[in-house]
Amino acid sequence: MRQSSQPLSLLFLSTPVGVLGTGEGGGVELTIKNLAQDLRQTQHQVTIVAPQGSQLDGIPIQPISGNLQVAAQGETREAPIQLPPNSVLANMCDYIRQVQSQYDLIVNFAFDWLPFYLTPFFTTPIAHFISMGSMNDALDEIMEQTATRFPKTLGVYTKTQAETFPFADACRCLGSGLDLSLYDFSEQSNDALVWLGRISPEKGLEDAVAAAQEVGRRLKIFGVLQDKAYWQWIRDQYPQAPIEYGGFLSTTELQQEIRHCRALLMTPRWVEAFGNVAIEALACGVPVISYRRGGPAEIIRDGETGFLVEPDRVEELVKAIHRIEEIDRWACRQQAEEEYSLSALRDRFLAWFDEILDSRNT
Numbered sequence: 001m002r003q004s005s006q007p008l009s010l011l012f013l014s015t016p017v018g019v020l021g022t023g024e025g026g027g028v029e030l031t032i033k034n035l036a037q038d039l040r041q042t043q044h045q046v047t048i049v050a051p052q053g054s055q056l057d058g059i060p061i062q063p064i065s066g067n068l069q070v071a072a073q074g075e076t077r078e079a080p081i082q083l084p085p086n087s088v089l090a091n092m093c094d095y096i097r098q099v100q101s102q103y104d105l106i107v108n109f110a111f112d113w114l115p116f117y118l119t120p121f122f123t124t125p126i127a128h129f130i131s132m133g134s135m136n137d138a139l140d141e142i143m144e145q146t147a148t149r150f151p152k153t154l155g156v157y158t159k160t161q162a163e164t165f166p167f168a169d170a171c172r173c174l175g176s177g178l179d180l181s182l183y184d185f186s187e188q189s190n191d192a193l194v195w196l197g198r199i200s201p202e203k204g205l206e207d208a209v210a211a212a213q214e215v216g217r218r219l220k221i222f223g224v225l226q227d228k229a230y231w232q233w234i235r236d237q238y239p240q241a242p243i244e245y246g247g248f249l250s251t252t253e254l255q256q257e258i259r260h261c262r263a264l265l266m267t268p269r270w271v272e273a274f275g276n277v278a279i280e281a282l283a284c285g286v287p288v289i290s291y292r293r294g295g296p297a298e299i300i301r302d303g304e305t306g307f308l309v310e311p312d313r314v315e316e317l318v319k320a321i322h323r324i325e326e327i328d329r330w331a332c333r334q335q336a337e338e339e340y341s342l343s344a345l346r347d348r349f350l351a352w353f354d355e356i357l358d359s360r361n362t
């Protein structure tokens, strides 16, 4: 049996919806990057199989060509499983099949049917990290079959996320983490509010814009402009709102922008699986005001590191903004250090990997 102190050779299967480094892959891009960098620094080997053009500092990437997968959150629950012609996901799966014997474990980050379906056809074990809540019936079904046939192999961010699936009890909660040395604490702040994320309807940006307009404070917005029609609709609805769109920034640039802001607003319409942006803000000492829903509801300490308010109620966001001075910015940074360090994230993932490998070898 493997000794848990031995270095592992890991093959990561990235999300097939976007090129790593562009932000199109959402929060899971940051999770993949953080984990891969940290595991490599602690003597493990990590190779990432990802769509062509992907880049991550200092991490070997095996680029795969082909057409990207359509994002699952834009589809209906009943949608049949789809692959485009020359599917990058299918090509990625074919590649990992060919090289699997060189690795101890494959870690799948794709929220897609194919890697789950293929699991029994592989000789190398596959750990599946599920990056969103339940979206599609066919996907739920294959995930559940995987959980039954290969117990312990499903990982999620949070308990709330797991509870959206019929197989919640089979999911292992792994949380998230950051390289906290990349985020500088700022005791001082200006009056501006900030909103971070992919600009797409499930993120509810319009409520943050409405709240900013109501309190007359600037709202800085950063993230990939995924749905242009949605963005235009927001601008038409709130032509006078004091908003500034700053594009998609690197971690270094982003933290320089957010750490001087008064608060981060999170307005998810869906069950946000985690909300990496919440811990990025906390790491800078920025309190988070969020709807009490999904991952943010498990992260934010209400009244201590931000406020959790009734979902879909702009007036509740407004009330919380008026109370923001009650929050001690240092408490925010401290929470990030206590709960969301990279070493803690790595330990949780390694314990999960060990359990999967041990159950295979006994």
Ligand code: HBI
Residues within 6 Å of the ligand: 014, 015, 016, 017, 024, 025, 026, 027, 028, 029, 069, 070, 071, 072, 073, 109, 110, 111, 112, 131, 132
């Ligand atoms: N959709 N089909 C599909 N596959 C993914 O891997 C996927 C997705 N939508 C979003 C997504 N991954 C990431 O943005 C996560 O961070 C949520």
